[in-house]
Amino acid sequence: xxxxxxxxxxxxxxxxxxxxxxxxxxxxxxxxxxxxxxxxxxxxxxxxxxxxxxxxxxxxxxxxxxxxxxxxxxxxxxxxxxxxxxxxxxxxxxxxxxxxxxxxxxxxxxxxxxxxxxxxxxxxxxxxxxxxxxxxxx
Amino acid sequence: xxxxxxxxxxxxxxxxxxxxxxxxxxxxxxxxxxxxxxxxxxxxxxxxxxxxxxxxxxxxxxxxxxxxxxxxxxxxxxxxxxxxxxxxxxxxxxxxxxxxxxxxxxxxxxxxxxxxxxxxxxxxxxxxxxxxxxxxxx
Amino acid sequence: xxxxxxxxxxxxxxxxxxxxxxxxxxxxxxxxxxxxxxxxxxxxxxxxxxxxxxxxxxxxxxxxxxxxxxxxxxxxxxxxxxxxxxxxxxxxxxxxxxxxxxxxxxxxxxxxxxxxxxxxxxxxxxxxxxxxxxxxxx
Numbered sequence: 001x002x003x004x005x006x007x008x009x010x011x012x013x014x015x016x017x018x019x020x021x022x023x024x025x026x027x028x029x030x031x032x033x034x035x036x037x038x039x040x041x042x043x044x045x046x047x048x049x050x051x052x053x054x055x056x057x058x059x060x061x062x063x064x065x066x067x068x069x070x071x072x073x074x075x076x077x078x079x080x081x082x083x084x085x086x087x088x089x090x091x092x093x094x095x096x097x098x099x100x101x102x103x104x105x106x107x108x109x110x111x112x113x114x115x116x117x118x119x120x121x122x123x124x125x126x127x128x129x130x131x132x133x134x135x136x137x138x
Numbered sequence: 139x140x141x142x143x144x145x146x147x148x149x150x151x152x153x154x155x156x157x158x159x160x161x162x163x164x165x166x167x168x169x170x171x172x173x174x175x176x177x178x179x180x181x182x183x184x185x186x187x188x189x190x191x192x193x194x195x196x197x198x199x200x201x202x203x204x205x206x207x208x209x210x211x212x213x214x215x216x217x218x219x220x221x222x223x224x225x226x227x228x229x230x231x232x233x234x235x236x237x238x239x240x241x242x243x244x245x246x247x248x249x250x251x252x253x254x255x256x257x258x259x260x261x262x263x264x265x266x267x268x269x270x271x272x273x274x275x276x
Numbered sequence: 277x278x279x280x281x282x283x284x285x286x287x288x289x290x291x292x293x294x295x296x297x298x299x300x301x302x303x304x305x306x307x308x309x310x311x312x313x314x315x316x317x318x319x320x321x322x323x324x325x326x327x328x329x330x331x332x333x334x335x336x337x338x339x340x341x342x343x344x345x346x347x348x349x350x351x352x353x354x355x356x357x358x359x360x361x362x363x364x365x366x367x368x369x370x371x372x373x374x375x376x377x378x379x380x381x382x383x384x385x386x387x388x389x390x391x392x393x394x395x396x397x398x399x400x401x402x403x404x405x406x407x408x409x410x411x412x413x414x
Contacts, residue, residue: 062228105143200367234370241281241408
């Protein structure tokens, strides 16, 4: 039984999807685990995880547009001292994922062929984001 | 310590909730794990997981109606080549779960009495869907 | 390898966020696990988990207001026999989390400094809620 934990640090370029599939796969490879589980955990409440299509980038544009409309930055929020993009960022995080789990088989994540892992930065400006990656298995 | 991994393959009947509680419980039973964790992972971005009420089927109808209104197929999406139901399917997946975890105790999932596990097909037509089930424990 | 499972029972005070960070940390401490994974699982479909800001309580007020508008109790639902707050509670649960995973390092949850763990009661009245906490690691 192996246990492996590593923190992936990412400097985001502001509100956008940051594909981290390759970085996570490298950590899985480092861990030496052939069959097991990979857990991702975002240590923030204004950025989140989403596993989405990795082929047509328009999917991410539409997803972004949908959330911009659903949780508008122009909305009236009580919590506004950190800027108009902060409270919507919290809500978007609550609607998506703080943690995600992907089984590992034959030393690789069992992602579907069209699945990519993304850190979704919900703030307008660049932030330093930490994703804890925990891997256990044999 | 046991590790068990199996892929549940499901041919969906188009947009609907497909209850998979029994199938998952059978895999837990096969695994021989008495105390541990069961992870479900959907290998798709237009179908997702949801744990919801298993008693009154109207709950699923209301849930379906809510999402039909929240993420309309008549909306304007840039990604439209795969049909008007594809982009809404991606968004609905992002709003629900790609992975889900259920602890195991005394050889059984610790589901509440009213909880059922569902694969939610978001596409209009039937699809072949894969759910990786990973179980570890003692 | 340690395995530890405990059910946290909570009597909610009706629709509100109930912070359970301290209770979960105590269970992690009891487990003796220094590096591993903590899984939380809510055994209900009308209450859910959310990891959100623990500093400014206005964040939770805004989050609550957002969901009150997104999933109104005044909406038309077929499933209405359990009261006007029941179906919205199911939908809000589907939009947030039934399970959540937090890695453990040096005997502590790797939560970010601003992150708190909340059980979100979606029903108007007080309920008895069970959260299964499963911890594994070394």
